[in-house]
Every structure is written in C-alpha cells, then in structure tokens.
Amino acid sequence: MDLSLIVVAVVVTALVFDFTNGFHDTANAMATSIATKAMSPKVAVTVAGALNLVGAFLSVEVARTISSGLVDETRISPVVIFAGLVGAIMWNLLTWLLGLPSSSSHALFGGLIGATLVAAGTGAVQFGAVFTKVVLPAVISPILAGVIAMLATYLAYRTTARADDGTVKKGFKAGQILSASMVALAHGTNDAQKTMGVITLTLITAGALPTGSGPPFWVIFSAGLAIALGTYIGGWRIIRTLGKRVSEIETPQGFAAETSAATIILASSHLGFALSTTQVATGAIFGAGAGKRAAGVQWGVAGRMALAWIVTLPAAAAVGAVAAWVASRGTAGTIVVAVVAIALAAGIYAASRRNPVTADNVNDVPSPAPVPAGAPA
Template sequence: MNFSVIVVVVVVTALAFDFTNGFHDTANAMATSIATGALPPRVAVLISGVLNVVGAFLSVEVAKTISSGLVDETRITPVVIFAGLVGAILWNLVTWLIGIPSSSSHALFGGLIGATWVAAGTGAIHFGALISKVVLPAVISPIVAGVIALVATYLAYRITAKADDGTTRRGFRVGQIVSASMVSLAHGTSDAQKTMGVITLTLITAGALPAASGPPIWVILTCGLAIGLGTYFGGWRIIRTLGKRVSDIQTPQGFAAETSSAAVILTSSHMGFALSTTHVCTGSIFGAGAGRRLASVQWGVAGQMALAWVVTLPAAAVVGGAAALAVSDGGTFGTVVVAVVGVGVAAGIFVSSRRRPINADNVNDVPGRVEPVPAGA
C-alpha cells in the first residue's frame, strides 16, 4: 500500500467519521423541536443538515486546535490517524445503537490519543492542551449550559404566566424554529471543524502541508457536506432519548434549551475550544426540564448519560490503541485487517439496529413510558 493510497484511505475514513458525527448528533439541534411538534421530523433533519454545511464555513479555530494542538504531528503517521478514527467511529455506532448521546468529539479525541500513545508514546501527546481545551470544557460546559437554560426556562414561564396558552405555544414554536436552526449552525461550526482538523493533521504528517497549517478549502467543503448528509439521515434513536426520555419537554423549555446551547457552542468555537455539542445540548435540556418542574426530569437517564460521557474517551482510546498496535505490527496487512474488522463490526451494528427500528414515524413514541402526574392531580 503506497503512501498516497494511505492518505486517501485516511481522508475517506475521516469523512466516514464525520458522517457518523452528523447522524449521531442530529438530536443535539432538533430533539426538542421534534418532541414539541415545532418542526416535523423530516423537515427538522433537512434544515439541520443544510445549516450544518453552512456552519462549517464560519470558523477554523477548532480545526487548528486539533491539527496542531493535541498531538505532536511530527511523531505520527497517517496510519496512526486511521487507527484513531476507527476507534471513534465504532464508539459512535455503539452508543447510537443503544440511544445514548455520548460525545462524538470525545470519541475522536480518545481514538486519536490512544493510537498516538501506542505508536509514539506519551511524549507525543500535548496533555496541557488536552486538559485546557478538552477535559475542562467537557466538565464545565454542560453545567454552564444547564444553569443558563434553567434560568431562561424559569423566566419564560414567569413572563408568559398570564398569557393565553395557545398564543404562548405558537409563539415559542416559532421561536424554536429559529433557536434550533442556530444550534444546527453552531454544530456545523464546531463539529465539522474536528474532522477538518484530523484531515489537516493527516496532510501535515504526510508532508502535503506545512506544520500549523489551517484546513484547505476542499477540506472545509467535504467535511461540511459529510456532516450535513449524516445529519439528514437523522439519528432517530438519540433524538428519542433527548426529546422524550429526559423530560416531558414543552415549547418554552425547548426554546430555552436551544438558545442556551447555541450561545455556549458559538462562543466556544470562536475561542478555539473543542467543545462537545452533545454535552452542551444535553446539559441545556436537563436544565430546561428542571426549570419547569424538578420531578419532570428523568434523573436515571442522566446517570446513564454521565456514565457514557466518562467512559467515551478511554473506551475510544482503547480501540484506537488496539488498532494502532495492529497496523504498526502488521504493516499493510494489519491496516487491511483493521479496515475489514471495522467494516464488519459497523455492519453488525447496523443489522442489529434493524431489529428495533426507530425512524421519523415513531421517534416520539416511547414504549412503557409513564408520564409524571402533576402535583395536586
């Protein structure tokens, strides 16, 4: 397998990850709008997909963080990046299958760090940047977004307390169309950049770009299209979790959650923080749920999500490290084996998902869900 073919394989694999990122994270932007009926499911994912593409062109600061900030690009090869991407893709698919909104971003970071660790040692990992640009924002961002959404929800209900219920619902539904669109735009700005950064890192390690380069225009375009296409396919399993299993979301809550998420994500993207849109949007949804009535929040679901968040980075790192070990020891043969195994596992996950299909027609149905009884009823 010659040098140029390896680079092409890595670029294609990165775009495949970008596609899984799109359908895995569609829920971040559109789950609450679909749950409240502000947007029909198929229209929601179409709008989200288009705005993801547009958002990809708004900034490249996060891409630069990944291409030259997390690992030493002079000590790894495109094959190592390929191994990291395999870890990220498989973790995305596993969490999508079980409907848990884990972070695609942290899956990517984990896979890349695990592969780099195995191939080049800990010295090739910039732990300072990892802590300041990834770990701390991961801890802080859902709390900040949740508090903002909680306050916004409380104010929304207080301000509209004496207004006609029908008028209030219609007004907030229109507002949700705008706020959900802003989250989609923010998601494209934040998450498409992560794949841009990986492809740019690949081109740097291959000698096709000088160190510290930003992503070329063709990288920006292809990453935007890949994440937009993935978004259009709709991650219905995770949309159901965020839209229906977290809380009985009403239109004021949906508007507050989406507005809070968009503000936090766009701010962090401008500053170059590789923030997890999943963490931000999930924090906002829980905050919005608590802002109306604490009893309406399914805290057991929150515990499942928190566990997935903690496990995501190390789990993807283990898979990425194992893949790096295989490609390092096996050369071309090892790379082919990793690719074949990765495709096989992905196919198995897809086949398994067809046993209990969730789609645009049944995404708002939650079998066995018992809705909370209002106080005093």
C-alpha cells in the same frame, strides 16, 4: 503501504466518521423541536443538514486546535490517525445503537490519543492542551448550559404566566424554529471542524502541508458536506432519548434549551475550544426540564448519560490503541483493522434493524412493562 494510498484511506475514513457524527448528533439541534412539534421530523433534519454545511464555513479555530494542538504531528503517521478514527467510529456506532447521546468529539479525541500513545509514546500527546481545550470544557460546558437553560426556562414561564396558553405555545414554537436552526449552525461550526482538523493533520504528517497550516477549501467543503448528509439521515434513536426520555419538554423549555446551547457552542468555536456539542445540548435540556419542575426530569437517564460521557474517551482510546498496534504490523495489519471495522459496523447496523426507530415513530416512547399481580408497585 504506499503513502498516497494510506492518505486517501485516512481522508475517506475521516469523512465516514464525520458522517456518523452527523447522524449521531442530529438530536443536539432538533430533538426538542421535534418533541414539541415545532417542526416535523423530516423538515427538522433537512434544515439541520443545510445549516451544518453553512456552519462549516464560519470558523477554522477548532480545526487548528486539532491539527496542531493535541498531538505532536511530527511523531505520528497517517496510519496512526487511521487507527484513531476507527476507534471513534466504532464508539459512535455502538452508542447510536443504544440510543445514548455520548460525545462524538470525545470519541475522536480518545481514538486519536490512544493510537498516538501506542505509536509514539506519552511524549507525543500534548496533555496540557488536552486538559485546557478538551477536558475542562467537557466539565464546565454542560453545567453552564444547564444553569443558563434552567434560569431561562424559569423566566420564560414567569413572564408568560398570565398570557393565553395557545398564544404562548404558538409564539415559542416560532421561536424554536430560529433557536434550533442556530444550534444546527453552531454544530456545523464546531463539529465539522474536528474532521477538518483530522484531515489537515493527516496532510501535515504526510508532508502535503507545512506544519501549522489551516484546512484547505476542499477539506472544509467535504467535511461540511459529510456532516450535513449524516445529519439529514437523522439519528432517530438519540433524538427519541433527548426529546422524550429526559423530560416532557414544552415549547418554552425547548426554546430556552436551544438558545442556551447555541450561545455556548458558537462562543467556544470562536475561541477554539473543541467541546462536545452533545454534552452542551444535553445539559441544556436537563436544565430546561429542571427549570419548570425538577421532579419531572428522568435523573436515572441522566446518570446513564453521564456514565457514557465518562467512558467515551477512554473506551475510544482503547479501541484506537488496539487498532494502532495491529495497523503498525504493516500493510496486512492495516487491512485487518479495516476489514474488522467494516464487519463490526455491518453487525451494528443489522442489530439496529431489529427494532428500528424512524421519523414516523420517533416521538413514540414504549410504555414501561406492566407490574405483575401481587408485586410491589
């Protein structure tokens, strides 16, 4: 296949991934604000989309980590990157269908690593950088976010214990507008950069940019716009999970969770850590729930989320590896990978329409099935 054609295909595929990242991760910023009715669903996703675009221009450190820090760009081709993106997109769509807030970032890293291993061997993966810049932040960040949010929630309730309840709710609702906006800005700063890094890596492997280059302006703008549009679409299934199924979130908890998440994400973006904004936001929400009443947190939901987090990177790596093996057969193999990916995406979308979650019913959580007569409660 002509090199320029595959580069265009990879850039388009990367922007498709960025779009799925947007609607997959909208919940990170807006789930608690929608749950507490600090903002209406449509206003929330509009604000989040706009701030995602703004955030994309604040830093390029994470993009540099991906374009020149995780894999040896001299040993892979744009076809390998294409295969890795396919693995990431498929995992994003599947977990969106299931309403699981898994990590789009780890799906991307997994897909890219799996494809690189098949195409160039273990020596082409910078495992030290993967551990320090990906795995370690993945372990530390949700725990840190949860602890900070738990303490912030406890302090929020203690300091407002004697205040008028209506005044407290009104004040924290106003605060949530600001804190949710900061998370949206931080999400754009961290997650949009991952697609910037992938496109830049593609241009480097194709010889269009020298090794070590940062993303050009058009790459920054297109990545920011793609994630902003995806965010505006609204990943309502995952918004419902984080906003209503983790814990009954009140306005002080929502404010504490969002402020904690925004602080950690912005700090990591400045340092070039490509952490999972989903894990940070989810950890903060669990911490905020535990800060008032640990018994009110749905720990079973937490277990399912943790399992999804653990599985994400290897699962996306496996799909990326298979896609890379097929694509390496030549032009026909690359076309087969593209056609199969499109067919699977269409099937997942069709399945989602059987039980749609929209802005109108996002706060409605189905009641558990009734217990049959005579069955133990």
